[in-house]
Amino acid sequence: MTNIEYIYNIFEILFYFYLIIYTTFILVGNFVAIYNLFRNRQKKILENQMNHKYYFPVSIIVPAYNESQTILSTIDSLLKQNYENFEILVIDDGSSDDTAQKVIDTYMMERQHQPVRLQVKSEDINEVYQAKIDRRTIKLIRKNNGKSKADAVNAGINVSQYPYFVCMDADEILQADALKNSSRKLFEHDNVIAVGGILNISNGVEFENAWPVETKLPKNFVTAMQSLEYTRSFMGSRVFNDSFNGNLNVSGGYGLFQKQAVINVGGYDSKSVGEDMDLVMRLHKYYLSKKQSYKISYASDAVCWTQAPFSLKDLANQRSRWHRGLIQCMWNHRIFFLNPKYGRLSLVSFMYYFFYELLAPFIELLGLCLIVLGILTGILNWQFVLTITMVYSIFSILQTLIFFAGRYLIQNYTYYKRDSLQTLIISISDLFFFRPFLLFVRLYATFTYKKYLHSWNKITREAFD
């Protein structure tokens, strides 16, 4: 055996090990997720739910920076929430467009002189406007630009009057039952400090009274791929991680939080690029170090519809930003690295993120290079490589199909025949186009981490249907 063959053997074993752990984790995760989703569905059918007339009062915080295009649809969807007790706080983070004026004019808001209790750090608040629509209070908070969503949400926390708050984006439609379904988790156990929900792609979806009426997969290839990716992620790994309180992230797109818990950790960190993940990791750290019982829960039936980038350029910008945020977060919270003190949160969730999110681009690239080299030098049998690639591809496509089928099982959406074929085509192209594309985006994000960490490229938005 030559030295090169010897090195190849070592790499081969390492890659198999990597692949075995990955595929097992994915399948076990999906199995647990499907089982839990199945149980939830049964619970729903049997009406074993906390359908109470009492509602936890919730402040919905909508940070907006130049969101004139979508802000009104978002507020309208919030006003149609099937929930009794909530207020809406739109935080205009120093927009240069007419976001604030649009809101003031549409809802005929009046200026208020509300004293604001500063509980977490944020830029100065300049004005507070208020209106009452169908017994609901809507407030518009105009503040100096804080250069981050985190700062805007912190301002919202300071102005909010209720003990729970929802953090979402200004380009989303909150499904009419989302607030009710997520707040139900607060009844299940009084140690619940945060509840995440499902994010679905809204591109191409039609809404009526904050309910999706047409849920076909988007025709745009880029958004359709993201739609399936979101389904896989939110219905798979999040549900699985929830089974051991191991979710490291409550998506910034939709999350319900106990206000005091967030205040306890100092609110959102405006220097953090992945402010949502950073907050959740600080919450974990705070409660684990204090040895206080807590739960960061996940409601698979709380659905929020968000706009996805529909061009590859926008997608690359968004994903680069997310990856830089991930690197920053993992570095800032490196205390979780292989730390038995934090149990499964460290050994399963954090390590998964480390190997299969953070290092994945490098490992995958190295793997690709070695395979090509191995075939060229004759060390690797190309027929075997092809067979393994095919089997792995089928396995991977099946994982997408599991959750594609799950969409109809869990969320009860109308089934469109065209979607099945589209899903199959997308699952295949996902492997050979989308993932390699994201691989290079993430590599680029890693190499340009320092240079572009705090840069923000605005993604093109379109008005909702």
Added chain:
Amino acid sequence: MKNTTFIYLFLLVLTAISIVLILFVILYHRYTHYTTKKVKKQTIQWENFMDTYMIQEKPLALNERQLTRKLKPTYQLISFLKAAESYIDHPDSEISQRFVSFFDSNQTIWINLAKFYMKKTLIHRAYFAHVCSKLPLYQANGQSELTNILLQYVKAPSIYCQENALNALYNFGNPEPVVEALTLLSKKNTNLHRKLITDGLLTFTGDKKQLVDTLFANLHLFNLNYQVAVLNYFSFQGESIKDKLHYFLTDYTNHKDIICSVLRFYRKYPVQEYKPLILSWTNKEQISDWECISAAVSALASYPGDDTIDVLSKAIHSQHWYVRLNSARSLKELGVSKDTLHESLNWDDRYAVEQLNYQYNGEG
């Protein structure tokens, strides 16, 4: 070679499992689709069954044994409940009466079903309890067999089962089993949310005064969580015990949640005699918890007088946000004009003035 064969086989096995998983999802989807149709069909059958008895006043087509057997499958129970829903609170009192008497005269069915569901999984057990909480299975007179079985349901290790069984007991209208169930849960330190308990107690269908008195008599049996939940319930229905709760305020070592709850009670049901006691909670040195002071200044909105205004005018300068907020609200509720406050207030305190202006301008 061994490695390669292993990884190949391994991936094949995982692929096979994935296919099984997909098949399961698809089959389950088809199954739920089929059962939805089945439930619709069965609901129509039960509606016809009830129409015959309730409206056409014909004798029941099925005897107790047959009814029990028919209602055993969970989907039949779902259909039955759906069909029965239109008769619950029916506007025609005669039909409504016949509906209630149907359940009165067929108690054995529900006892047998309760025993049957006792052996089923928690999720099905919880559903049966949910059905009991919806139908007029009133058991106000004495402790019935059905009540005893539902008390067993309360012990189940599932929050849904506990919650639904409790709801059923509230619906039965007998205070004794309600207290027994709460005592059971309290002793087991079951973490039932306070709001669920308070909210549930409000749905009690029997004699509410009797429930309040029974709960009050047994308050010492509950742990803090349950005590606070029950005290919160008193704030809605506790008129009859307003002369009995003040002793909680005399002990400064009581937990702040209890004190706050009782102070809120005396805001809703003011007893002028206890005003000095409430006032004492606004300035005691022993009080380290601002929550109690905040609740006390809020309660003072129901106790007009110069001494109240005096205390509130001082409290508005408190370092605690909620004390300032509640003081301003109480002053406004008491109808104290800004002119009256002019002398007693320190107008250099910007926080106090902002809060007052905000409340008095009707923006709060």
